[in-house]
Amino acid sequence: MSLIPAFELGLWNAWIFILPIIIIFYLILPKILGKRGSGEDLGLIKKEKILFILYLSIVFASYAYTIFLPLKLCIIWFYAGLLVYLLGMFIELLAMLSFNTTPVEKPVTKGIYSISRNPQYVGDFFINISISIACLSWIFLLVAIVNLLLLRNIVVAAEEPFLIEKYGDTYREYMNRTPRWLGIPKSRKE
Numbered sequence: 001m002s003l004i005p006a007f008e009l010g011l012w013n014a015w016i017f018i019l020p021i022i023i024i025f026y027l028i029l030p031k032i033l034g035k036r037g038s039g040e041d042l043g044l045i046k047k048e049k050i051l052f053i054l055y056l057s058i059v060f061a062s063y064a065y066t067i068f069l070p071l072k073l074c075i076i077w078f079y080a081g082l083l084v085y086l087l088g089m090f091i092e093l094l095a096m097l098s099f100n101t102t103p104v105e106k107p108v109t110k111g112i113y114s115i116s117r118n119p120q121y122v123g124d125f126f127i128n129i130s131i132s133i134a135c136l137s138w139i140f141l142l143v144a145i146v147n148l149l150l151l152r153n154i155v156v157a158a159e160e161p162f163l164i165e166k167y168g169d170t171y172r173e174y175m176n177r178t179p180r181w182l183g184i185p186k187s188r189k190e
Contacts, residue, residue: 007068014066014131014140017085021092021127022063029096048158055150062128062143069135081134088126091182095119107167109174116182117160117175121151156180 072078091112098111098119112119128144131137163171 008070009068010070012071012073014069014071014135014137015063016071017127017131017134018063018066020089025092025096029100048154051150051154052158055147055154058143058146058150062140062147065140065143066131069131069137069140071134072136077136078134081130081132083130084126084133085130088123088130090123091119091126092123095123107163107171107174109178112182114178117178117180118151118156119182121148121156122182124151 071081094112098113099108102108102110116122125144125148128140128147132141132144160175164175
């Protein structure tokens with residue numbers, strides 16, 4: 001990782017990692033998921049809405065940045081990043097499969113959701129980390145960390161009370177037995 005990152009427009013840039021995400025998660029899946037994927041209003045207060053918009057702005061700015069972020073092809077870091085990327089996409093797809101096969105009136109608790117309450121966000125984090133590895137970009141590593149912190153402190157913090165209100169004790173029981181993040185054991189304080 002160099003102190004001054006490469007910034008050049010090119011065919012073999014990190015946008016290649018982002019394109020499947022845009023196609024699958026923003027174009028194809030919303031049509032498949034229908035009502036469940038419609039993004040219900042989480043009842044955010046004004047401050048949370050502003051922070052959520054900040055989070056989305058960072059996500060889409062990072063997507064735009066990948067157009068100018070060259071992949072480090074033919075070195076071990078590219079292949080390591082590719083493996084982490086495939087793991088992230090696999091987790092995301094498992095999450096979408098569980099999400100799509102659960103009735104709208106029930107919380108998603110099966111499949112990969114039985115070992116993590118937020119597998120999609122875990123997949124997002126792996127994908128962001130994979131880009132920083134494959135491009136040797138410390139800036140994208142910072143983006144991945146900021147995205148994770150914003151997810152944890154804004155998105156998840158707003159989603160969980162909304163889901164408790166929507167599903168009641170069923171969701172509380174699910175929270176008590178399932179860790180928030182994949183691979184991180186359930187804490188009693190959560």
